[in-house]
Amino acid sequence: MKQLNEIKKEREDKQSELFKECGVFFAFSNEQFAEGKTTLEEGDKYVSMGMGGYLPKSKVAAFNAGWKELAKWYKKEVADNKKLRREEIVYELGNHEAWYTGDIEDTMGALGPDYSRKEVWKVFNSEKEKQMELRG
Numbered sequence: 001m002k003q004l005n006e007i008k009k010e011r012e013d014k015q016s017e018l019f020k021e022c023g024v025f026f027a028f029s030n031e032q033f034a035e036g037k038t039t040l041e042e043g044d045k046y047v048s049m050g051m052g053g054y055l056p057k058s059k060v061a062a063f064n065a066g067w068k069e070l071a072k073w074y075k076k077e078v079a080d081n082k083k084l085r086r087e088e089i090v091y092e093l094g095n096h097e098a099w100y101t102g103d104i105e106d107t108m109g110a111l112g113p114d115y116s117r118k119e120v121w122k123v124f125n126s127e128k129e130k131q132m133e134l135r136g
Helices: 006-023 032-036 057-079 083-097 106-109 117-135
Strands: 046-050 051-056
Touching: 006 046, 006 083, 032 083, 032 117, 046 057, 083 106, 083 117, 106 117
Parallel strands: none
Antiparallel strands: 046 051
16 A cells, blocks of 8 residues: 555656646746747647746646546545545645644645535644644
């Protein structure tokens, strides 16, 4: 059985491959944009995907389809093991500083609609003391 960190690493590798296949690059200045772009087919142009990401317009559909497949794969990998599901919740609670703020809104956004508030609060309440000790 895979560990959560192994699944996350595999997801990162798959994301990198998808980015490469679809010509995605990230640029936060004109200089970085000029460095990242490649020669496009005639009539094609770069479009923003938000958060500094760009890709050829001709690759948007392929990217969206690949991204959906990747999300579906990841969801299945985690859903097949309840322990991993719990680990994912604990990870996102920590990543969004819920242990300090007592607010799970950002965590809920990161986890998505497959996780209920009740489930996340249950994990939060059962883990809070342990996590606060670990984090000092």
